Amino acid sequence: MYTRPDMTRRAWLVCWVLLALTLTACSDMFPTLDLSPAYQPPEYVVPASWHGESPFVEAKPSDAELRPDWWKLYDDPVLTTLIEQAMVANPDLEATAERFVQARDMMMKARSQYLPRLGLGFGASDNRASIK
Secondary structure (H helix, E strand, C coil): CCCCHHHHHHHHHHHHHHHHHHHHHCHHHCCCCCCCCCCCCCCCCCCCCCCCCCCCCCCCHHHHCCCCCHHHHHCCHHHHHHHHHHHHHCCCHHHHHHHHHHHHHHHHHHHHHHCCCCCCCCCCCCCCCCCC
């Protein structure tokens, strides 16, 4: 069978390109040389006695707790109304989780019909066949 020389060269070129792409995809396996210096973030030391001109205050440990009425800090009647509507319309999270579990169980039961089943049964009877 005769093949054109340019097709053979093209096939070799494609093989080399695929080999190069494969090796670059596996480049994490080979050791690399990193010439850049290791990054060290700057450390800013602000003395506790310094107070800026901003309205911000230093956080207290109790500020980390989530307040149940956090939206009231904004004093926005529209936001308060939206939050109250959402609380009334939102079902209990535990009930939602239970409905999710029930739906998942029903789906698994329906999908189990597609799986092969293997069973073993045993039965006894005292029926007698008549010989005539």
